[in-house]
Amino acid sequence: MKPIQIAIDGPAAAGKSTIAKIVAEKLGYVYIDTGAMYRAITLKALTEKINLASNEEAGKLLQKTEIDLQPSEDGQLVFLDKKDVTEAIRSQHVTKAVSQMAAHELVRLRMVELQQQLAEGRGVVMDGRDIGTHVLPSAALKVFMSASVEERARRRFEENKNRDILTPLEELQAEIAMRDKMDSERKVAPLRKAEDAIFLDTTNLTIDQAAGEILKLAEERLM
Ligand SMILES: Nc1ncnc2c1ncn2[C@@H]1O[C@H](COP(=O)(O)OP(=O)(O)O)[C@@H](O)[C@H]1O
Ligand SMILES: Nc1ccn([C@@H]2O[C@H](COP(=O)(O)OP(=O)(O)O)[C@@H](O)[C@H]2O)c(=O)n1
Numbered sequence: 001m002k003p004i005q006i007a008i009d010g011p012a013a014a015g016k017s018t019i020a021k022i023v024a025e026k027l028g029y030v031y032i033d034t035g036a037m038y039r040a041i042t043l044k045a046l047t048e049k050i051n052l053a054s055n056e057e058a059g060k061l062l063q064k065t066e067i068d069l070q071p072s073e074d075g076q077l078v079f080l081d082k083k084d085v086t087e088a089i090r091s092q093h094v095t096k097a098v099s100q101m102a103a104h105e106l107v108r109l110r111m112v113e114l115q116q117q118l119a120e121g122r123g124v125v126m127d128g129r130d131i132g133t134h135v136l137p138s139a140a141l142k143v144f145m146s147a148s149v150e151e152r153a154r155r156r157f158e159e160n161k162n163r164d165i166l167t168p169l170e171e172l173q174a175e176i177a178m179r180d181k182m183d184s185e186r187k188v189a190p191l192r193k194a195e196d197a198i199f200l201d202t203t204n205l206t207i208d209q210a211a212g213e214i215l216k217l218a219e220e221r222l223m
Contacts, residue, residue, distance in 0.1 A: 001222055003029060003123025004140035006214070007131035011180040011191065013152040013159075014145045015202050015210055016127040021075050022211040024125040027218060032069060032118055033076050034128035034135070037111050038102040039089035040067045040080045045101055046093060052100045059106030069118065092167055096175065099182035102129075108188050129183050132194030140221045142197035143214055149177055151203045 006023065008016045017033050024031035041058070044065055050057045068079040078086045088094075101107055108130075115135045119126060126135065132142035147155075153173035160167060167175075183191040193199060198217060202210045 003027075004218065004221055005119060005123070005136050005138075006125040006218060007136045007139040007142045007194070007197070008125065008127040008145055008214070009129055009132050009143070009191065009193070009197065010145035011149075011152065011183070012176045013156040014147050015155070015207065016145050017075070018207055019145065019202075019211050019214060020125045020127040022207070023214050023218065026211075026215055027123060027125070029123035029125050030071055030118070031075060032115065032124055032126040034111065034115050034126060034131065035098075036069065036076065036078045036086075036089060037067050037114065038098050038107070039094050040078055040085055041065060041107060041111075042094050042098045042101040043085055043089050044080060046097060052097055055104040055106050058101060058104045059110075062107060062110050067114065090163065090165075092165060092175075095179075099179045099186075103182065103186040103188065105188045112189075129191040130189035132197045133192055134189045137194075141214075141217055142194050143200050143217070144193035144197040145200045145202055145210070147201060147203040149173060149180075152176055 008020050010016050021031050041062060045052055045058065045061055048061065050061055066081050070077045070079065077084060078089060112135050115126065119136060128135065132139060150173065153169055153176055156172050156176065157169045180191070200210065200213055
């Protein structure tokens with residue numbers, strides 16, 4: 001059976017990567033979390049203290065940066081200049097700055113190029129904000145996944161607790177809403193549902209139910 005490309009987009013903490021990982025594993029496909037790449041370059045920008053508002057400085061930084069994603073047992077490992085930054089890119093410090101870096105045209109050009117190379121000629125489940133609209137416009141299955149902002153904040157709060165990140169729920173909700181706004185309003189490849197994407201509201205779905213919905217849609221396209 002010829003493998004397909006599956007694009008999953010949506011706002012922060014909707015469940016994209018959790019579900020994408022399950023779907024990829026079930027189908028034997030590669031899982032690619034594109035948000036991790038934007039987080040990695042943001043971590044470097046913060047470490048090198050570049051001006052986060054400058055497209056040119058971000059572009060220059062990228063020229064001397066190597067970002068590599070490798071499949072692992074529980075998803076994906078992220079390497080920044082050969083160093084494993086899988087955990088470091090999840091800090092609140094990075095989370096708060098990432099939408100500003102991700103808005104730069106020079107950053108997006110390079111990331112999209114890398115993402116398309118990673119997806120070429122194989123079965124992939126890729127999650128992000130612009131996968132269905134820009135990165136894999138001919139993906140056989142596009143899903144736009146969302147949930148209420150209250151539910152998304154609650155999920156991230158629970159997830160953070162397991163990582164010893166203790167940001168209050170209200171602060172998380174405000175951060176998520178701000179990031180969604182910045183991601184949706186940026187000029188280059190804003191967060192948007194592709195016209196041919198299927199909308200999936202996971203507010204009242206369990207993880208298994210959400211993954212089941214996408215697997216069903218994938219199977220229809222594989223027949
Ligand atoms: N349908 C769901 N019901 C309950 N919790 C979920 C659901 N989907 C995801 N989660 C949990 O919500 C958190 C955020 O999910 P994640 O996959 O990281 O979202 P995203 O990739 O969209 O940012 C994770 O802790 C995950 O386990
Ligand atoms: N394809 C993508 C993926 C992420 N991003 C940016 O990267 C940020 C982090 O993405 P993420 O998927 O790791 O975020 P979470 O929803 O997991 O918190 C987003 O808020 C966007 O600013 C993007 O612009 N385009």
